[in-house]
Amino acid sequence: MIKLNSLTFLDKKKNKEKISMITCYDFSFAQIINETDIDCILIGDSGSMLMHGLPNTVHADTPMMASMIAAVSRGAPKKFIVGDLPFLSYRKSLTTNMNNVEVLMKAGSEALKLEGAIGNLKLVNHLVHSGVPIMGHLGLTPQSVHTLGGHKVQGKEKEAQIQILDQAKKLEDAGCFSLVLECVPSVLAAKITEALHIPVIGIGAGPDVDGQVLVLQDLLGFNDGFKPKFLKKYFNANQIFKGAFNDYHKEVVSKAFPTAKESYE
Ligand code: KIV
Numbered sequence: 001m002i003k004l005n006s007l008t009f010l011d012k013k014k015n016k017e018k019i020s021m022i023t024c025y026d027f028s029f030a031q032i033i034n035e036t037d038i039d040c041i042l043i044g045d046s047g048s049m050l051m052h053g054l055p056n057t058v059h060a061d062t063p064m065m066a067s068m069i070a071a072v073s074r075g076a077p078k079k080f081i082v083g084d085l086p087f088l089s090y091r092k093s094l095t096t097n098m099n100n101v102e103v104l105m106k107a108g109s110e111a112l113k114l115e116g117a118i119g120n121l122k123l124v125n126h127l128v129h130s131g132v133p134i135m136g137h138l139g140l141t142p143q144s145v146h147t148l149g150g151h152k153v154q155g156k157e158k159e160a161q162i163q164i165l166d167q168a169k170k171l172e173d174a175g176c177f178s179l180v181l182e183c184v185p186s187v188l189a190a191k192i193t194e195a196l197h198i199p200v201i202g203i204g205a206g207p208d209v210d211g212q213v214l215v216l217q218d219l220l221g222f223n224d225g226f227k228p229k230f231l232k233k234y235f236n237a238n239q240i241f242k243g244a245f246n247d248y249h250k251e252v253v254s255k256a257f258p259t260a261k262e263s264y265e
Contacts, residue, residue: 004039004080006111006133006177012039012210013199019211021082021201022219025051025068029216030075041076042113042213043069045084045143050217057142060086062100066107073108082135083109087143090114090123097123101132113180115141117167121174128175136171138164139205140183153204155184161191168192168200180213181205183230204230 002008004019012019021040024030025047033041047068048060069083089100104112111133114120124134139154148154155164165188168179178199181189186206193200193209202209218226221233222241251257 001037001078003078006080009040009080009178009199010197013197019199019201021211021213023047023213023215024072024076025216027071027075030072030079034076034078038079039211040080040082041072043072043081043083043109044113044215045086046215048086050215050222056145057084058087058145060084062086062089062103066103069104069107069109080111081109082111082113083107085112085114090120094123094126098130101127101130105132111135111177113137115143117171117174121170124171124174124176133177134175135201136168136176136179137182138167138171138179138184139181142182151183153183153185155188161185161188164188165192165195168196172196172198178210181209204228 004012009019019039020037021042022033022038023042023044023046024033025043030041043065045057045060045065048054048057048064051068052059052064054060065083065086069081073081083104085100085104090097101112112127113135114124115137117136117138124136127134140148140151142151145151155161164184168181171179176198178201179192179196180201180203181192183204186208189200189202189205190208199210201211201213203213214231217223217237218231219233220235220237222237224238248257
């Protein structure tokens with residue numbers, strides 16, 4: 001399987017081939033994904049919640065992202081690696097923004113994702129011309145959870161739809177090589193996908209986009225209580241892992257493990 005990059009990502013759209021993207025935050029899962037057909041790995045700032053137990057992505061920072069990006073890129077050298085720029089790390093002075101970008105690219109990212117268009121367009125252009133492929137992110141932008149009043153579907157009203165479409169076009173014009181659209185009505189996602197030349201990757205954006213992204217722990221069913229409408233669970237990790245941990249515990253206390261087979265002579 002040929003490793004994707006920011007240019008072949010565009011070819012996928014031209015050839016009408018769907019793109020599969022999955023988040024990942026650690027070396028062990030990266031090694032497994034490396035041996036699959038998945039097209040692209042996103043080291044999302046959702047790792048702040050899933051790996052560190054923080055309440056939202058506002059708490060991610062550059063050192064945290066760099067550590068996860070380094071681990072994943074070491075585990076999955078055959079996969080195209082996109083990392084998230086964390087909250088406010090690209091909203092400061094140009095020097096600070098560029099320093100943060102440099103840390104994440106040198107950690108192993110091959111492209112970076114940032115949220116929102118307003119106030120980011122000049123930076124996107126500067127980054128692209130500095131050799132950093134940029135993925136945009138519109139719709140539900142979790143770093144703005146406090147201004148959005150929670151993790152809610154975006155673009156339900158006509159005016160909001162016009163704004164999201166306009167911002168998508170501006171991000172494309174600024175040089176983004178692709179765009180994540182999160183939690184928007186399918187009809188809006190389809191319209192944006194048709195209007196853009198760059199691939200649109202959806203999460204909660206329906207089927208008529210160029211690819212899909214899901215959070216690894218969500219698609220594997222780590223959290224029984226997390227059941228958003230857009231999520232399909234491909235595994236029941238919660239029950240299966242608990243079963244394995246309990247089996248191990250039982251065998252330790254009953255002295256069924258270890259046997260001679262697992263012991264050195
Ligand atoms: O951080 C993340 O996991 C993301 C995806 C949901 C797109 O940005």
